[in-house]
Amino acid sequence: MSVRFDHVSKRFGDVEALVDFTLDVADGEFMVLLGPSGCGKTTALRILAGLEEPTAGAVTIAGRDVTDLPPRQRDVAMVFQNYALYPHMSVYDNIAFGLRMRRIPRREIDRTVREAAATLAIADVLARKPGALSGGQRQRVALARAMVRRPRAFLMDEPLSNLDAKLRAQTRVELIRLHRQLQTTVVYVTHDQVEAMTMGHRIAVLERGRLQQVGEPREIYERPANLFVAEFIGSPSMSFFRGPLRQTDGGGAVVDVPHLPFALDPAQAAAARGAGWAEVVVGVRPEHIVLAEDFGERYAAATFEADIDVVESLGNELHVSLISQGRGMVARLPAGAPVAAGEARRFAVARGHLLLFEPEHGTRLG
Amino acid sequence: MTRQSAGRAALRLLGWLPLYALLAASAAVVMFPLYMTVVDSLQPIAKFLTFPPDFWPHTPVWSNYRAAMTSIPMPRYMANSLIMATVITVGEVVTAALAAYAFSFMRFPFRTPLFFLFLSTMMVPWEISIIPNFQTIQRLNWLDTYQGLTVPFLATAFGTFLLRQHFMSLPRELKDAADIDGYGDLRFLLSVVVPLSRAALATLAVFAFLQAWNQYLWPLLVTNDPNMRTVQIGIASLQSEEVQRTNVVLAGTILALLPMLALVIAFQRFLVRGLTAGALKG
Incomplete structure (x- = not known):
């Protein structure tokens, strides 16, 4: 079912946890709320669940205003970060717990529980207590408990953060599969951009209680709405350079960063001029910084000399920390690129991939 | 090596x-x-007074116990004590669990100040409130009744404090999960909080029972009818009854002690866990 936050705000004492938050989640959509800790994403989820009351605004589920309804009448299921399984009950009872409140016949409950357990491959641990399960199994029990309720929406609060890296990657894929199978609306909270990018149909990025941008993962990555989103999304992070905007002969423009001038494409130059900005911040993704020797100068927006500080090899690629004129930046180079720490090399920034931001408010040009 | x-x-x-x-x-x-x-x-009275004392009853005199049972209405006293202690224990555990639940899981204005106000009553010695309590019971015409013996002890700050501390250690998410699963406060208390707090509840129950069983001053004040007296007062009257036979008084003391001993042994597993709970989360 569709979910809507309508100008929702929440204050805890002096802290504004959520400010005028409006978001529409379509029926069957996998929506990720992404942001650093304390950004308000969990508050938003708890308000949707009915565990917190908003200070202002309304929440609707399937077109019905549920702002004043208690959690049990909202027909949503939640998966918690630490799973919140009832430790004294067997896995079976944990899964059946929510159903027993709904006066569902015992046989029906039994069938539903066993079905969900089979789907999530926990049928063999139904008699055990949560304490005797591995982290991954607990996670599945928590999912099964949410699943059997056949809720209007799944709310998930960092459900993978307690798993180790390998299991997390595996569970991510399983969640995607599960969602495809169930087609239920999911609102998923995480601070992990990989989870957000891989699982979300759309991502809503929050910071300090304010919605920064909503969009498909690719859009968020390629066209971040502002400096915060640009910096938060992508690993390693984007590098930023600030400088005055200067006209060049022939209608072009240059961002005159000391010792590192960036030549703008004609369209970008026109747009920047049109916006009347005096200074801009240039954002460069690590994959757009390359070795100059591999690169024709005419495809470069900028070339510069840099000292190689640290080379981190990930096997399939290198993350190379550079220092140029006292400024740090990170380049992502293919594995086997001929670089070593301590060397000074010439690098180029690929043309057509520069992102321009207004320095004061951080809004992106275009 | x-x-x-x-x-x-x-x-x-x-x-x-x-x-x-x-x-x-x-x-x-x-x-x-x-x-x-x-x-x-278990010694005959003659042996009891010898010096140096005998450290072993070579010819145990079980009749001392029979005498203790018959020279005062001991069975009746014990029954009274048992009823009083059971009612107080059940009452204290139930009220403490409910109050502790409210103070740890429910949100209402002035929750913390109210809790400290509640706690501060622990600082007031029972002896200070004994007169007003007595007057209340008297006015209610509850002298010589089980109500008179038990009602003033049905709710205690200590019990609430003990259980609240334990309840606070339970993960908040359990409450959130139960809210979403559709469980109200009472059901959540009964089906999640209570089973997870068995050690703390057992500890409180044993303490409450011990305290109630060993009460002396209050039962002495509110009962005059020998049929309503409790075992501790029984021992005292046994003492005046059996001035000559101190060993019979000792037999009575042992009799009064036995239920306690049984209870502590039965619950010792919980007691140790309850007292160390929080020291080590398990």
């Missing part, structure tokens, strides 16, 4: 020795009066 580690093990044992010696000595000091009470309660 093995010789070395054997030597080290022996050394470690030697290191423990003083500690165990001290513990054994303390245990002996604590247990000795109790042991002598048991011994003397």
